[in-house]
Amino acid sequence: MMDAAIDTPVRTFVQVSEVWVPGDGVLRLAQGDYGGLDAFASISGRESFAMGEGLPGKAWAEGRPVVLKTFEGSYFKRTEAAAAAGLTAAVAVPVFAGKALKAVLVVLCGDDEARVGALEVWAERDGLLMLDDGYYGAARHFEWVSQHTHFPRGQGLPGAVWAARTPILLRDLGSGYRFVRADSAGQAGLTTGLGLPVPGPDGNVRVLTLLSALGTPIARRFEIWDARAARVGRAGGAVLIDGICAREGALWTGEAEPERRLSAWEGPVGRALGAGVPVIQSGPAGLPAGYASMIALPIHLDGGLSHVVAWYL
Numbered sequence: 001m002m003d004a005a006i007d008t009p010v011r012t013f014v015q016v017s018e019v020w021v022p023g024d025g026v027l028r029l030a031q032g033d034y035g036g037l038d039a040f041a042s043i044s045g046r047e048s049f050a051m052g053e054g055l056p057g058k059a060w061a062e063g064r065p066v067v068l069k070t071f072e073g074s075y076f077k078r079t080e081a082a083a084a085a086g087l088t089a090a091v092a093v094p095v096f097a098g099k100a101l102k103a104v105l106v107v108l109c110g111d112d113e114a115r116v117g118a119l120e121v122w123a124e125r126d127g128l129l130m131l132d133d134g135y136y137g138a139a140r141h142f143e144w145v146s147q148h149t150h151f152p153r154g155q156g157l158p159g160a161v162w163a164a165r166t167p168i169l170l171r172d173l174g175s176g177y178r179f180v181r182a183d184s185a186g187q188a189g190l191t192t193g194l195g196l197p198v199p200g201p202d203g204n205v206r207v208l209t210l211l212s213a214l215g216t217p218i219a220r221r222f223e224i225w226d227a228r229a230a231r232v233g234r235a236g237g238a239v240l241i242d243g244i245c246a247r248e249g250a251l252w253t254g255e256a257e258p259e260r261r262l263s264a265w266e267g268p269v270g271r272a273l274g275a276g277v278p279v280i281q282s283g284p285a286g287l288p289a290g291y292a293s294m295i296a297l298p299i300h301l302d303g304g305l306s307h308v309v310a311w312y313l
Contacts, residue, residue, distance in 0.1 A: 012313050013117035013137065013218045015087060016108040017295050018044065019278045020056040022101050027056045030103070033282040033293045033313075040085040043078055053077070056104040059092035063200040065121045065208055066092045067133035086110045089135045091119045093208060095278060097300040099201040103277040105297060111137060116189055117218050118211035120146065121198075122158040129158050129207060137216070139188040145181055156180035158207045161195035165205065165301055167224045167309050168195050169242045173211065189213040192244060194222050196309050199301055210311075219311030221245045221291065225262070227273055227305050237263040238273055238308060272296035272308045287312065 016034050020027040027049040034041035049057035054077040059066045069089050071079040082088070088111040095102045107119070120134035129151040136143040151159035157179060161168050170193040173179045174186025179193065192212040197205045212218040225238035240260040264274035268281040279296040281287060287294055294312040298305050 012220070013109060013115060013212065013216045014107045014313070015110055016040065016085075016106075017280050017293075018056075018106040018108075019280055020049065020104045020106065021277060022060070022103075026050050027060065027104060030277075031280040031282075033280050033295075035293075037085040037087075040078070040081050040087065043081045047077065049077070055090055055092045056106055059094045059104050060101055063094060063096065063202055064123070064132075064206055065094070065198055067119065067121055067135050068092075069133075069135050082108070091121075091135060091208075093198060093297070094200070095276075095298060095300070096199055096201050097276060097305075098303070101201075102298075102300070105278045105295070107295075109135060109137065114138065115216045116213040117216055118142065118146070118190065118209065119218070120158075120209040120211070122151070122162070122207040122209065124162070124204065124206075128152060129162055132206065139190070139213075142181065142184045142188040142190065145184040149181060151180070157193050157195045158209055161197055161207045161209075162205065165197050165306075166226075167197070167242075167299065167307050169193070169222055169224060169244055170195075171244060185211070189215060192217070192222070194218075194309065194311070196297070196299060196307075197301065199299070205301075219295075219313055221288075221312040223269070223310040223312075225269055225273070225308040225310070227307060237261055237266075238269070268294060269296045269308050269310050272298045272310075273305065276300065276305055 018032040019030045021030045052061040087108045090108040093105045115137040116139045118136045121132040122129040123132040154163040173190050173193050190211045190213050194210045198208050199205045210218045223243040226241045227238040262270050268279045272279040281294045291312040296310045299307045
C-alpha cells in the first residue's frame with residue numbers, strides 16, 4: 001500500500017466544511033475546516049440552527065441533501081459573512097441512522113470562472129433518478145446536460161449507486177463508457193466521480209455525486225471503507241475497498257497487497273466509524289503525508305453503519 005500525496009498545493013472546489021450536531025432541539029457546530037477564513041469561522045462558531053432554520057436546519061427538516069446555489073435573498077443566515085469570505089454556494093448533507101439525525105455535513109464553495117466541479121443530488125421520480133439540484137461552478141454546459149438527464153436503476157454513476165446501495169468511485173469520466181455524460185464531462189475537465197447513497201428518515205435513498213476536476217478538485221484523494229459485518233467479521237472495523245488520488249491514481253500497487261483494515265476510533269476514519277457522525281480533520285496530524293485536512297462521512301443503511309467515505313484536501 002502506498003500513500004499517494006501531492007507536494008504542490010492545489011486549489012480545491014470546496015473551501016469550507018462543517019459538522020453540525022443536534023442537541024437541546026438545535027444544531028450546533030461540532031467541527032469545521034475554514035481554510036484560513038477566520039472571520040467566517042468565528043461567526044459560525046456562535047451560530048445555532050433550529051429545525052427548518054438556515055441551511056443545516058432545512059436539511060434536517062426535509063430529511064434530504066439540500067443545495068443552495070446563491071445566498072443573497074435566501075434563508076442562509078450567514079450571507080454577509082459568506083460574501084466577505086468569497087463563499088457563494090453550499091450543500092448540506094444530513095446523516096440519519098433510521099429516523100434519528102446524527103449530524104449535518106455542510107460544504108461551502110466559491111464561484112469563479114476557473115472553479116469547475118459538481119455536487120449533485122439525485123432523487124427518484126416515477127421509477128427514474130432525476131436531478132433534484134446541483135452546484136457546478138463554471139461547468140455551465142455540463143449543468144445543462146445534467147438537468148436533462150435521468151437514470152434508470154443501475155445506469156450511470158447515480159443509477160449504479162441507487163441499485164447497489166453502496167458508494168462507488170469512477171475514474172476517467174470523460175472517456176469511461178460507464179459514465180453516461182462522458183462527452184460533456186470531458187469538455188468540462190471532470191475526471192473523477194464519487195457517488196454515495198444518502199438515506200432519509202422517510203426510508204427513501206437519494207444519491208449524492210461529487211464530480212472532480214484536476215484543476216480544482218473536490219478532493220485530492222478519495223477512499224471508500226466497507227464496515228458491513230459480512231466484510232469485516234465480528235471484530236468490527238472497516239476494510240478499504242476502493243480509493244484514488246487525483247493525480248497518482250489508485251492507492252495500491254497490485255492485487256498481491258494485503259487488505260487494509262482499521263478499527264473503530266483508529267484515526268479520523270475510525271472516529272467516524274465509532275461515533276457514526278462525520279469527522280473533519282483540520283491539520284496534517286494523523287493524515288497521510290502531503291494532506292492538510294480530510295472529511296470522513298459515515299453512511300447508515302439497513303439498520304447499521306455500512307460505509308465510511310473519506311476525502312482528503
